Amino acid sequence: DVKVTQSSRYLVKRTGEKVFLECVQDMDHENMFWYRQDPGLGLRLIYFSYDVKMKEKGDIPEGYSVSREKKERFSLILESASTNQTSMYLCASSTGQPGNTIYFGEGSWLTVV
Amino acid sequence: EDQVTQSPEALRLQEGESSSLNCSYTVSGLRGLFWYRQDPGKGPEFLFTLYSAGEEKEKERLKATLTKKESFLHITAPKPEDSATYLCAVQAISGNTPLVFGKGTRLSVIA
Numbered sequence: 001d002v003k004v005t006q007s008s009r010y011l012v013k014r015t016g017e018k019v020f021l022e023c024v025q026d027m028d029h030e031n032m033f034w035y036r037q038d039p040g041l042g043l044r045l046i047y048f049s050y051d052v053k054m055k056e057k058g059d060i061p062e063g064y065s066v067s068r069e070k071k072e073r074f075s076l077i078l079e080s081a082s083t084n085q086t087s088m089y090l091c092a093s094s095t096g097q098p099g100n101t102i103y104f105g106e107g108s109w110l111t112v113v
Numbered sequence: 114e115d116q117v118t119q120s121p122e123a124l125r126l127q128e129g130e131s132s133s134l135n136c137s138y139t140v141s142g143l144r145g146l147f148w149y150r151q152d153p154g155k156g157p158e159f160l161f162t163l164y165s166a167g168e169e170k171e172k173e174r175l176k177a178t179l180t181k182k183e184s185f186l187h188i189t190a191p192k193p194e195d196s197a198t199y200l201c202a203v204q205a206i207s208g209n210t211p212l213v214f215g216k217g218t219r220l221s222v223i224a
Binding site: 004033040041042043045048058090092098099101102103104105106107109 | 144145147149154155156157159162164200202210211212214215216217
């Protein structure tokens with residue numbers, strides 16, 4: 001079974017803090033993704049990566065950055081957290097073959113106070 | 114621009130009352146259409162992928178169908194444990210592009 005593991009399920013951070021959300025997958029997938037999910041807005045793509053050290057902006061990259069130093073690990077970074085970044089963050093991965101399934105982690109609930 | 118619209122936003126069914134969820138899409142060439150189930154507070158769980166019009170897939174009480182403009186997720190004789198949000202997503206045929214998701218249908222099945 002594919003396993004996408006997000007290191008923190010629940011976090012509470014203060015405004016202005018630097019926040020790291022970590023994601024690891026165990027299926028040697030080429031592609032990795034970070035989404036945020038908010039009520040009424042659905043899933044929105046923040047960043048994605050097709051290979052190590054590669055990154056592409058999604059629909060809402062402002063205020064976020066990412067790092068992919070190893071194939072299995074994809075980190076989302078909030079340089080200076082703000083209250084409007086309070087959300088559920090979902091990491092996902094897939095093979096590099098177009099049309100293949102994307103598998104999601106369990107999500108990280110981030111509250112910025 | 115690729116778009117996915119799901120309807121209804123919410124659906125309340127009695128146990129055993131069959132119904133269908135709709136996913137309408139606009140995409141510049143469809144590579145695949147994906148259905149996911151999401152329980153509250155959890156990540157989406159993969160259900161089906163459909164690749165071409167006329168294709169159908171089934172899993173327990175769920176059956177997904179695909180036309181050139183929309184997909185339906187038919188739920189036959191639902192049970193309370195089928196209560197969840199169902200998400201539809203499409204991938205365009207141009208390259209290895211990310212999925213575009215709809216906002217989901219929140220299904221409640223009442224015993």
